[in-house]
Amino acid sequence: MDDRPLSFARRLRISAVALILAWFFLPGLRDWIPLWVPFLAFAALELNFLLAGLREPRLPGKRGRIPQESDIEELGGEEWLEPVIVEVDGQDVWLPEGAETEEDVEEPRPLRRRGPLLGRLEGVVVVAALAFVLLVLVPKGGWDGLDGDDRARTEALLSAEAGRIAGHEARVHCDARGETVGIVQHADGVAEVGGRNAYLTPQICFRLHRLAFEDDEGAFSQTARAIAVLAHEAWHLRGEDDEGVTNCYAFQSGVSLGRRLGLPDGTAARMMRQQLADNATFARAAPEYLVPGECREGGRLDLAPASRRFP
Numbered sequence: 430m431d432d433r434p435l436s437f438a439r440r441l442r443i444s445a446v447a448l449i450l451a452w453f454f455l456p457g458l459r460d461w462i463p464l465w466v467p468f469l470a471f472a473a474l475e476l477n478f479l480l481a482g483l484r485e486p487r488l489p490g491k492r493g494r495i496p497q498e499s500d501i502e503e504l505g506g507e508e509w510l511e512p513v514i515v516e517v518d519g520q521d522v523w524l525p526e527g528a529e530t531e532e533d534v535e536e537p538r539p540l541r542r543r544g545p546l547l548g549r550l551e552g553v554v555v556v557a558a559l560a561f562v563l564l565v566l567v568p569k570g571g572w573d574g575l576d577g578d579d580r581a582r583t584e585a586l587l588s589a590e591a592g593r594i595a596g597h598e599a600r601v602h603c604d605a606r607g608e609t610v611g612i613v614q615h616a617d618g619v620a621e622v623g624g625r626n627a628y629l630t631p632q633i634c635f636r637l638h639r640l641a642f643e644d645d646e647g648a649f650s651q652t653a654r655a656i657a658v659l660a661h662e663a664w665h666l667r668g669e670d671d672e673g674v675t676n677c678y679a680f681q682s683g684v685s686l687g688r689r690l691g692l693p694d695g696t697a698a699r700m701m702r703q704q705l706a707d708n709a710t711f712a713r714a715a716p717e718y719l720v721p722g723e724c725r726e727g728g729r730l731d732l733a734p735a736s737r738r739f740p
């Protein structure tokens with residue numbers, strides 16, 4: 430590293446990283462600037478540095494009268510400033526000051542200077558790390574990309590729908606953090622059994638938002654899952670605590686729920702039938718989620734025994 434004051438380019442680079450970090454820690458910024466804006470600016474800056482580094486020859490350092498310290502180091506060290514001539518095996522050999530045989534000569538120290546390219550590759554590594562964060566760690570889907578009004582009306586709609594199933598007032602929260610729902614528990618939602626509060630992952634909420642407000646049916650199984658999760662948590666709010674029974678009721682309520690959120694009736698029913706069909710596979714990892722045998726047309730858990738359709 431050189432010890433000159435920070436160059437303009439370096440300050441620019443630090444500002445870009447600071448902006449990206451701020452984006453992560455100041456939620457307000459996310460509403461104003463999509464992350465790819467500072468990211469692209471930073472990537473462009475780094476690319477510019479890299480190309481400049483490839484094009485320009487290395488600038489010589491400050492030159493004065495020779496020999497410079499860097500020259501001495503490059504040539505083996507200060508001992509070589511006044512070499513002596515010594516006869517070795519009948520031949521004259523130059524050795525550094527004080528040496529009598531070739532064994533006394535220290536291996537020249539490896540040069541410590543970093544190539545100019547290496548310094549610039551640093552930036553490329555940072556870009557790669559940020560790209561990883563942006564593309565892999567930041568979940569896609571974009572609940573965070575919605576503005577406050579959209580989030581509020583989505584939560585209000587989902588709360589109303591959950592309340593309808595629960596039979597009492599409900600409050601659906603979409604800003605659930607990792608400790609409540611999400612990666613840690615491998616669940617897309619949690620709810621207070623018999624209570625008022627349910628928590629969904631932002632991904633589930635975003636899918637339901639797209640369906641309800643943007644007329645976007647989305648991928649069949651993702652939308653089916655999102656509807657089933659909301660219905661599932663709503664049944665917990667209603668007081669059901671058995672996961673298998675809750676699932677069974679959720680798949681049935683999911684048909685009308687899906688329809689109210691904008692799906693054609695047939696699609697909503699097919700989605701919930703798919704959820705029921707996939708239940709055994711999902712429940713292999715978590716058996717408590719397996720629907721009981723009575724979860725069938727005309728079974729004890731059939732909410733509408735009169736209908737010929739299940740769910």
Ligand SMILES: [Zn+2]
Pocket residue numbers: 661665672675
């Ligand atoms: Zn549950």
